[in-house]
Amino acid sequence: MSRLALRVLGAVFVLWAVVTLTFFGTQAIPGDPAEAVLGGPGSRSTAAQLAQIRAQYGFDRPLWVRYLDELRHLAQGDLGVSYALKTPVTTLVGQTIGATLTLAGLSLVVAWAVAVVVAVAATRESRIGAALASLLEITAVAVPHFWLGSMLILVFSVGLGWLPPISTPGVAGLVLPVLSLALPLAGFLGQLMRESFLAALDAPFTLSARARGESETRVRLVHALRHAALPAISLSGWAFGSLISGAVVVEALFARPGLGRTLLSAVLAGDAPVITGVVLVVATVYLVLTVVTEAADRLADPRLRSASGQRAGAPAW
């Protein structure tokens, strides 16, 4: 239990550092925040209006006072009020986080499904399997999410007319955004799982399972797959991060509401509270996922339970 407590403490430290970095980062945004509140440089606000906003929002207080104030508010779960929309950031995030997490979650599921199929189908002899795996891998590193999404729109919306070209509420509107996010990730995970799957097929425990007379299907699906899944499970936190990066672009492409678009418009408007809020929420989800996957790793791999984190130095099998 103390290990978990330590991990949670570490996560809290990381969150504090993230808040600190974003706070001082957003302080460095050029331009007057009071002007951002009044609608940007184009609003032609008067000096009196600016002074009033400064007093109202506390922009005139010293930096360190505002920093401590920010920390106090965040600790109480108060993310502040958007400069541009005058809505509480918690409300804004609450309205959009569901859409983004649905998108990211479904993409993760689809990516895993594709990756598992690629891995389980792998044999050392199969050239087609190897070619397919490299093709997926190239897709993962070389195809931008927004272009993959555009190609999917061209084929399935413009060409075949099966699915809507922009994201509509409901399942049909989710298919293309999910695919544009899932396929590149599937490339990464598939390649990773394929390699460890092939290694697992040569491992002693596979041999002993075969010697016990277990069927090839059982050897592949139960013994080898479990081992192939391990490195991919450990990467879940990273996978989530890459899905969020992708979601910013995919939400823009499909005109889909979500955290990514909220953040994008906040960046364009210099809306510091929204920027801080979204970054903080994303970092929190990432950290929760990391702690959970570490626990899942322990469940899937008995060797980790006794070892004191000496994974890197341990022999592969």
Add this chain to the structure above:
Amino acid sequence: MVGRLRAVRLADVFGVVLLFVLLIAAAAPGLVARRDPYEIEPSAAFQAPSTLHWFGTDESGRDTFSRVVHGTQSSVLIGIAAMAIGLGLAAALGTLSGLGGRLADYAVGRLLEVLFSVPVLLVALLAIAVLGAGVVPSAAAVGIAVAPGYARIVRSQIISARASGYVEAAVVLGRSRGVVLRRHILPNVTARLFALATLGVGQAVVWACSLSFLGLGVVPPNTEWGAMLAAGRPYLTNAWWLTVFPGAFIVFTAVTLTLLGRTLQQRNRER
């Protein structure tokens, strides 16, 4: 075994040819595409690809082929600049961590952990918020965003070089710290970094194009692939060529650099 060797060589040849095409397009776009990429011709708007306009024309009648070829320069240069910034930061952080003693290693390690908890594109967006939108900021933003990943790699390579037999031998032979660092550790690390940078430029091109697509980097009507894709997005249903060709060049570039980077890594490993 023979098949494996031949496959590697084929990929090498392929990679070098692709790189050559890319370099020509970047260095002398006028040789490949003779039309002016900015010349508008409203009467020839939205022409589908033909022998006259290989990649069709855009909403103002500009030649897409010419624009894509001329876009190579800015897209690839931004990618290289971003990678240089990212690798520079990574080298500084990684070296500090790998050679600066325990406290520095701990501090850099915590900093990287913090940066890893924020997705790459979000770090880039934060940087854009501070630096403003534009060509130079977008390159810097991508560089800053990818730096933590590379810093971790630099650190681990320095540490493994430091623990290697030849460094131990040099220390036993009484070479000074500076000599060991200059003659033994750094050359070893830089060769690997070069391969990594080649792989990374392809990725950086993709990230930078994403920023331009979001309207935060190069803006239309300038010739850059991400900006061209952003400009073509509203016409996706009636002018597919405005989306297909610039994107295909992004993929082409990233694949070329990835193949090349892999080859270099393979060489390093064999040495």
